[in-house]
Amino acid sequence: MKNMYPFLSLLLVFLTLLSCKSDTKEATGDTSEEATQVVSEKPVVKERKIPTEAEKKQAKSVLSKLMVTPELKAFTSFLVSAQLTDLVMKDEGPYTILAPTNEAFDNLEESVRNGFLRRENKEQLTAVLRNHIVSGSLDSATLFQNSKNGNYTLTTLNGETLTVTKEGNDIVITAASGVKAKIGKSDIQGSNGVVHIVDAVFVSN
Known part of the structure; x- marks a missing residue:
């Protein structure tokens, strides 16, 4: 053992x-x-997405022009609030946008300007914004030429009448409410229309 x-x-x-x-x-x-x-695993290469023709047009739409124009930041923001961005981005149009400057909105009475931000006033805001949009692509030369022979009228998407007149070398737009706006920077071309910058907001007095 x-x-x-x-x-x-x-x-x-x-x-x-x-x-x-x-x-x-x-x-x-x-x-x-x-x-x-x-070692044997191969690196994954992501396939590059090719944009469609519709996506290319949207990237060059009048909305994209508004978004990259600093003096139109307020107008663009209100378009978003009123859910009108699809209209000026995806819709074929063409449209003529008479876009008020930031300063034009600042010149409104504070109660009116603040009222645009209230949810219960969305319908009113939508109506005001649609009064700055006209069907058809109208460049400044067309507006100027047509206003030379007298008053030239446009109808907005909200059904209001805008009167175009010539004052010296300026093109002036007068709303039915009596508000007058002068076109400043103009002929900002997009794939579905044109943008003209104006110095007043078409609101009812």
Whole structure:
């Protein structure tokens, strides 16, 4: 019995060494496979999306022209509030936009200007904005030429009448409410119309 202890001890040591060797081999084998997989994987290349013709037109729409014109920031913001952006971006039109400047909105009475921001006045805001949009693409030369022979009238998307007159070298737009606006920077061309910048907002007095 005593003679077996050295033999059992030797056998235990041998089994322990064998087990460690096997574990090391398995670990080395797994790492090698993982490395092989990493090396063999090809980098994923994202496919470039090609814009459609409709998307190209929208990117050049009159809305895009309004958005990149700093002095029209307020008008553009109100278009968003009234949910009219799709009209001037996705609709074929063409449209003529008589866009008031930031200063024109600042010149309104504070109660009127703040009223545009109230949710319950959305319908009123929409009507005011639609009074600055006319069907058809009318450049400044057309407006100037037609106003030379007397009063030239336009009908807005809200059904109001705008009267175009010539005062010296200026083109003046008069709303049915009596508000007069002079065209400043003009002929900002978009894919679905043209933008003219005016110095007043067509609101009812």
